[in-house]
Amino acid sequence: MSTDKLYVEKELSWLSFNERVLQEAADTSVPLIERIRFLGIFSNNLDEFYKVRFSDVKRRILINRETGGSDNAKHLLTKMQNRATKLNQYFDEVYNELLIEMARRRIFLVNENQLSETQLDWVKSYFKQKVLPNVTPLLVTEKFDMLYSLKDEHAYIAVELKKDQQSQYALLEIPTDDMQRFVIVPESKGDRKKTIILLDNIIRACLDDIFSGFFDYDELNGYAIKLTRDAEYDLGYEVEHSLLEQMSEGLNQRLTAMPVRFVYERNMPEEMLSFLCEKLDISHYDSLIPGGRYHNYRNFIGFPNVGRKYLENPSLTPIHCADFEGYSNKFDAIREQDILLYYPYHTFDHINELVRQASFDPKVLSIKINIYRVAKNSRLMRSLIDAVHNGKGVTVVVELQARFDEEANIEWSKVLTDAGVQVIFGVPSLKIHSKLLLIARREEGEIVRYAHIGTGNFHEKTARIYTDFSLLTADPEITNEVRNVFVYIENPYLPVKFHHLIVSPRNSRKRLYQLIDSEIENAKVGKYAEITLKVNNLVDKGLINRLYKASTAGVQVKMIIRGMCALVPGLEGISENIQIISIIDRFLEHPRVIVTHNDGDPLVYISSADWMTRNIDHRIEVATPVRDPRLKQRIIDILNIHFTDTVKARWIDKSMSNSYVPRGNKKKVRSQIAIYDYLKRIEKQTRKKHTDKARK
Secondary structure, three states: OOHHHHEOOHHHHHHHHHHHHHHHHHOOOOOHHHHHHHHHHHHHHHHHHHHHHHHHHHHHHHHHHHHOOOOHHHHHHHHHHHHHHHHHHHHHHHHHHHHHHHHHOOEEEEOHHHOOHHHHHHHHHHHHHHHHHHOOOEEEOOOOOHHHHOOOOOEEEEEEEEEOOEEEEEEEEOOOOOOOOEEEEOOOOOOOOEEEEEHHHHHHHOHHHHHOOOOOOOEEEEEEEEEEEOOOOOOOOOOOOOHHHHHHHHHHHHHOOOEEEEEEEOOOOHHHHHHHHHHHOOOOOOEEEEEOOOOOHHHHHHOOOOOOHHHOOOOOOOEOOHHHOOOOOHHHHHHHOOEEEEEOOEOOHHHHHHHHHHHHOOOEEEEEEEEOOOOOOOHHHHHHHHHHHOOOEEEEEEOOOOOOOHHHHHHHHHHHHHOOOEEEOOOOOOEEOOOEEEEEEEEOOEEEEEEEEEOOOOOOOHHHOEEEEEEEEOOHHHHHHHHHHHHHHHOOOOOOOOOOOEEEOOOHHHHHHHHHHHHHHHHHOOOOOEEEEEEOOEOOHHHHHHHHHHHHHOOEEEEEEOOOEOEOOOOOOOOOOEEEEEEOOOOEEOOEEEEEOHHHOOEEEEEOOOEOHHHHHOEEEEEEEOOOHHHHHHHHHHHHHHHOOOOOEEEOOOOOOOOEOOOOOOOOOOHHHHHHHHHHHHHHHHHHHHHHHHHO
């Protein structure tokens, strides 16, 4: 078998993942409004795909053209464009179906031509009062720098003003940064119909109100356009510039980065399209896509529910962890036993409260934390500032290169620095992706440390929609090594050893190989051997080859992979013992977990790292062993529930078919809901034990 057939191109695998997202929008068992929101998630994902994956392949083509290298990237780009085109066609079909489904429930998403006279009068009044102050035409003249002026991720209406067969052009940005994109049009009293119009269509209905009195024209036409730019940028790492300054310059580069996708309304006149493409310097390697009236579907993530409650997923009340109950503060609870939280099933309030208590606790000496992504109005960050005011030593490691969150992190860095927090940016060449919190406390004359090691960010908002593990521990062997990670971040060239934690780039590749090799050795001597893995992405060829070797040796490999998967399961003589599922549902599956059978004494790790080369060799990532037997079993149980899913699980196979795991005669199991029920039972049992213990 050729080497190429052993791996799926990660870009095509990523598109296959986004197809699974689109399947959720097409699934009639999903509540209607949630299906519409999945269209927004799909669109947002596709935007990122073009900004990151597509642009990377385009750069490779340009480099190969200059150096005379291989043209494999050209073939890959063609396959990517073909697959994306098919997905866009599928998207249009699903979107039209959903419009019909909404109409059946008396919810109408209309354009300006579908309004009654009364509604049109209301829309024109709304436009003059609310919209017009936020809309200013940009005139596209020969001297106008359209490439510089057009914003990435924003929708525009390109306007053609015709006079005596001559045309001039202007751009109108849809001001979704300042206004809601979905506007509910009032209905007559007693009419139960709900009418929604997009801000785009309100502007289309009122084009004449924008241009009349300033321009002379016979005809006025508007066409939707959208530009996607390359998300990468060159920092340069100039010695005389701080990393903060370099990142600010890098963001400015991104604003003017070259386009990789231009979407336009398909009935746009050819002369107008050619003019705009010339102004944007669109190359034949870029994706030029004809589309409909709306191009920024990512806003559909926030589509309003103007109908009945059953059109949305019923809310799941976040669970309060019983392990904290009966203690006067969070530290007493963590010192008594390790605590495992699993979001969004557990509430993130436990972490917010831990940091809040640390901010004023007289025994607390210092707080250290990694920040990769945080909420805009973060309670946790406010508590860190309060801690400084209360005389605590606070160190915050801010990752300025967190893709698409750089600007927010730069602002937080300034706020924290002004408040007196010690802000560290780490090393430019090593992105810091670990999820660590370390609190030092003086107890009875000794310093005791408390650590948080997680798989997700300290982000209140995403903790309500991403599944992630957080381990809280006072185990000195673990907390001392967490302390050493912070030492390593501040002094990456100092020799630091880790015996318990798996830390990228120090020892991750070696330790992961050892975990796999140990199962291989057990299989060779006739022992049962198994590896269970849950990650977002699996694309590192070194790790894939090790898993192929394990499968060949007889190790049973079970994996749950949400996104990209370059490994091909089910290949005769190579990966027959590898089974992979992917689960897409109401919550985004985000934790990284490694479980090895270890001859009946399982080793369980939770990690911040995906199995990608960048995470293993070029980032600071941390995996921790979960030592408490009850917590180990809890994680294993959760993984096993996923493998019983007969509703939302899809097979990952060599053809990227995304076929659902067949239910057959099995019980209907939706793993995310089953996990919620499982954790509620666990917490109920724990509370009962506490009550029984207190009575004794």
